[in-house]
Amino acid sequence: MKLLVTGGAGYIGSVVAAQLLEAGHEVTVLDDLSTGHADAVPPGARFERCSITEAGPVLERGFDAVLHFAAKSLVGESVADPAKYWHSNLGGTLALLDAMRRAGVDRIVFSSTAATYGEPERCPIEETDPTRPTNPYGASKLAIDTALTTFAGLYGLGAVSLRYFNVAGAYTAADGRVYRERHDTETHLIPNVLAVARGERPSVRIFGDDYPTPDGTCVRDYIHVADLARAHLLALDACTPGRHAIYNLGNGSGFSVKEVIEVCRAVTGHPIPAEVAPRRPGDPAILVASSERIRRDLGWSPEHPSLKQIVADAWAALAG
Numbered sequence: 612m613k614l615l616v617t618g619g620a621g622y623i624g625s626v627v628a629a630q631l632l633e634a635g636h637e638v639t640v641l642d643d644l645s646t647g648h649a650d651a652v653p654p655g656a657r658f659e660r661c662s663i664t665e666a667g668p669v670l671e672r673g674f675d676a677v678l679h680f681a682a683k684s685l686v687g688e689s690v691a692d693p694a695k696y697w698h699s700n701l702g703g704t705l706a707l708l709d710a711m712r713r714a715g716v717d718r719i720v721f722s723s724t725a726a727t728y729g730e731p732e733r734c735p736i737e738e739t740d741p742t743r744p745t746n747p748y749g750a751s752k753l754a755i756d757t758a759l760t761t762f763a764g765l766y767g768l769g770a771v772s773l774r775y776f777n778v779a780g781a782y783t784a785a786d787g788r789v790y791r792e793r794h795d796t797e798t799h800l801i802p803n804v805l806a807v808a809r810g811e812r813p814s815v816r817i818f819g820d821d822y823p824t825p826d827g828t829c830v831r832d833y834i835h836v837a838d839l840a841r842a843h844l845l846a847l848d849a850c851t852p853g854r855h856a857i858y859n860l861g862n863g864s865g866f867s868v869k870e871v872i873e874v875c876r877a878v879t880g881h882p883i884p885a886e887v888a889p890r891r892p893g894d895p896a897i898l899v900a901s902s903e904r905i906r907r908d909l910g911w912s913p914e915h916p917s918l919k920q921i922v923a924d925a926w927a928a929l930a931g
Contacts, residue, residue, distance in 0.1 A: 612847075613637045613673065615716075617663050617707065618680030619656065620647030622792045623722065626782045626840040627678060629653040633785050634844060639674070641666055642681065651790065663703045667710040676718035676850060677711060678843055679704065682752070685798055686726070689748035690892045700751035701758070708762055718769045718850040719759070720843050725776040725832070725859065725898050727753040734865070735832075735901035738774075738857050745895055760855045769850035773842060773905075775860040776898050777801075780835040780921040781928035791928035792836075801833075801925055804872055808881035809929060815883060817868050819890035824897060828868035832861035832899040835915035835924070845909040858909070861900030862916045871918070878922045 614631055618624040619640030624647070631638050638656040641663065652658045659669050663681045670677075682700045683689070689696040704721075711719065726749030727742045744750040759770040779801040781791040792802050804815045820827040842860055849856060866874075869885075876883050905911045915921060 612675040615639050615641055615666070615670065615674045615677045616656075616680065617641045617666070617677065618647065618682065618722070620644060620649060620651045620658075621680060622790070623778060623836060623839060624678075624680035625651040625653060626790045626836050627680070627843045628656050629782065629784045629788070629790060630840045630844060632656060639669065641669055648793065653784065653788070654786070664706040666707055667713065670710050670714035670716055674714070674716050676720070676847055677707070677716060678720045678847065679707065680722045682722070684748060686746050686748050686894065687798065687891050689746050689751070693747035696747045696751045701754045704755045705758060708758065708768075712766060717767060717852060718847070720846045720850065721755065721759060721770060721772045723756055723772040723774045723857070724749060724752045725774050725861070725900050727756065727774060728898070730895045731897065734897055734899040735861070735863055736859065736899065737901045738859055738904055746892070756857065763853055763855040767853045768855070769852045770855040771846040771850055772855070772857045773846060773860050774857065774900065775834055775839060776900065777831045777833045778836050778839050779833055780837065780915065780924040782837045782840065789928050790836075791925065800868060800871055801875065801922060804875040804883060805879065805922075805926055805929060807883045808875065808879035808926075813884065815872060815885050816888040817885055818888050818894065820887045822896040824867055826867050826869050829894060830865040830867045830897040830899065832863070832865050833871075833918055833921055834861050834913060835921050838913040838915055842905065842909070842911050845911050849909055858905035859900035859902050860905065861902050862913055863899065863902055865897060865899040866918055874918050874922050878919060878926050
């Protein structure tokens with residue numbers, strides 16, 4: 612298939628693009644490099660540097676489907692500057708969907724988030740559970756999901772949304788190239804903890820230790836980036852005209868911030884000092900996803916469910 616990967620110069624998008632190429636697809640990466648890296652675009656992929664609001668001329672070349680990763684994704688920033696998130700995430704995606712309609716591209720796999728659920732009533736979270744996002748980032752992603760449902764019903768779009776929360780680890784492609792997480796403003800826990808082990812920062816901050824969890828710190832479901840990417844390839848085959856399917860992605864078990872730090876200490880052999888800081892606005896206490904639906908419908912299951920393996924792969928990529 613001929614595929615367009617928006618945000619394909621970013622962490623997850625680049626891994627998906629690499630796996631698509633390995634599967635024999637023709638891939639074009641579209642990214643404005645506002646947060647991505649040009650050298651993350653896999654060899655063999657065509658690269659178009661532009662915004663998703665400017666995707667029309669690219670789509671007119673003819674594509675079978677779009678895999679959409681381009682988005683602003685910092686929870687704290689979304690609380691401080693919500694207009695930026697509504698404009699970039701929702702506005703940009705609506706422009707992309709309109710361009711797809713004009714070009715006759717009728718399939719899309721969307722990188723959504725478990726942040727659409729907000730504070731869950733139960734865990735693991737199922738796709739039928741209420742969606743009450745606690746921050747503009749999650750709200751903007753939920754609005755996109757709503758738009759996809761509408762476009763599927765009215766225009767025959769085939770769409771699949773994949774909702775996941777914490778992604779980590781690194782992916783080594785068939786050619787030996789390693790794709791790892793690297794953000795200019797890093798807010799994700801595992802890379803920040805490993806940065807302490809590398810001597811790049813003195814300590815890691817724990818944002819709140821008074822949550823209603825066993826050790827007082829937030830609990831999250833972690834998924835290996837290679838497993839996550841593989842789910843996108845399966846979702847691509849599951850795009851059905853006139854239907855919008857939503858799937859959660861996760862290991863089904865949660866780890867607290869303190870537990871993650873302990874695993875990082877074990878993997879790196881570094882003491883990794885930690886200090887408690889105030890809570891971040893909009894952070895739910897627990898987010899753990901049930902992946903039973905995608906396991907049942909698409910046959911997906913994580914091949915790297917161990918948190919220790921996820922951390923070890925991320926650490927090895929940094930060391931390499």
